[in-house]
Amino acid sequence: MTIDQRLQYENQGFLHLPGLIPPALVERVRRAFDAAAAHYYDEWKTLVAQGKANPSFFDIPDILDQDDAFVELVDLPGLLPVLLGAVGADIQLNHTHARVFPPGKTFTAPWHSDLAEVIGIDLAHSLNFFVKVHFYFEDLLPNQGCLAFLPGTHRLPRDYPRPRIEDIEHSPAVVKIVPKAGDCVLFNTHCLHMALDNTSPKTRKSLIYAYSHFWVKNYANGVPRDLEKYATNRLRRQMFGVEEEGVSYFDQRYDAEGKTGDDSPWHSASRRLLSKIRRATSITRH
Template sequence: MTLTVQQKDFYQQNGYLHVPGLLTPQEAAAYRAECHALAARIGENDATWASVKGAEAQLTHCHDVQFRSAAFTRLLVDDRLTDVCRAIIGPNVQLHHTKMFIKPPAKGSPFPMHQDYPYFPHERHSMIAAILHFDDAPEEKGCLRVVPGSHKLGPLPAEGEDHHLPAYPLADGTPVPAKAGDAIFMSYLLVHGSGPNRSETPRTTILVQLRDPEDRPLREGHGSRGQGMMLAGVDPRREAFEFAWERKSA
């Protein structure tokens, strides 16, 4: 899976890229089943953001899914995923963390517009997210919404414990509907969010955060057990490896 010149240019100009059919529909269905089986095992685990929390909003999530199912370990090193990441980040791609999100039917929680930057800021802003869709995600199911080109604004002042951006209404974001098997890659500086799931079926995704291993964190965040795993290329640094939770925050 290589990117065309047009795709690379689109990413550079807009801060995101929709890649249709990264996975086959059959693969997406299998990963969807893994996600819902995992959700059943871990039980109640609502992750609705504080700024939209309420009885009518729910969100099932799980960090570090590769430690819960071997299927996700294999997915992280799938060449179709890592090849696109290398085209954006460079030859060396390092895992930061993974998250599963399931927006349940009828009351799946929205994500207010935000940047991922405040959660794990880095010196060179190489951090990207890959959102892998295991269900169709049309607008009525709360698809991703973005502000194209906003990654060029740099870090923006955010509000609240969930670092949302009230100056960017969710309804004004550009919707990026996706099909099961599609992937969306985006800069962690891109202003983005997603709407509520008002449909009768779930919206199931895995989010993978990745970076250049030479891009140093300004402070630690989401210090997962898998952080630092090389998914493509090598870590060219000479110093001894340290786990995120062993380092002192700047």
């Protein structure tokens, strides 16, 4: 993480990281996402008709099992130093969403912290607790459900009254990010944010990966089913919640210099995985 990124992340609560996903990977992600979205679209519509799904958006399930490209984003080389700077060496993938947001009103609560109900953490002083990365593989139009933030609000206490902003597009308190294909947006999930309405004629597509510490429970959708294929090195094992034998939850560390034996086979790691039967529900506030 560069000093500019650190200052921006710590003081504003979010970072727009342009062009981090290499073009070839952008293309693979785009194709795989469209194929998976098409596969699950009818199921979503059926659930909507039965009143069992939200009509405003849907998440493709278990995205890490859909294509290698989605696993490659987890530890994207250009993103990794920023992730390590934002969370720390004990980073773990916490959960994923592959989100399809057709034209319509936003489904997120206005100006929310994802962590407002979390107890045991002084959120205003825990700058490195929990981050999300939104990955974009298509250019967004300014009115295509872009993410918006209230900079600096990650430093406010959890009970700070949620602001009502009448004219979001013109408020100087708001930063809206209009990303291009290949961009990532990383943010402290306690920073007040929301997805804006998608008033464009185009569906917004994005991937959302959440990261926290190794000792925070992860969700099933943050662990690919085929660990033997994907958890091929120390970092990947840690990202997917696989414990190293003899290392406690709290002592798990990825050493970016590679001093921790990246070549130790996956089989030597403890198989005690965090259970895939955990509910794979969203912690986005709807």
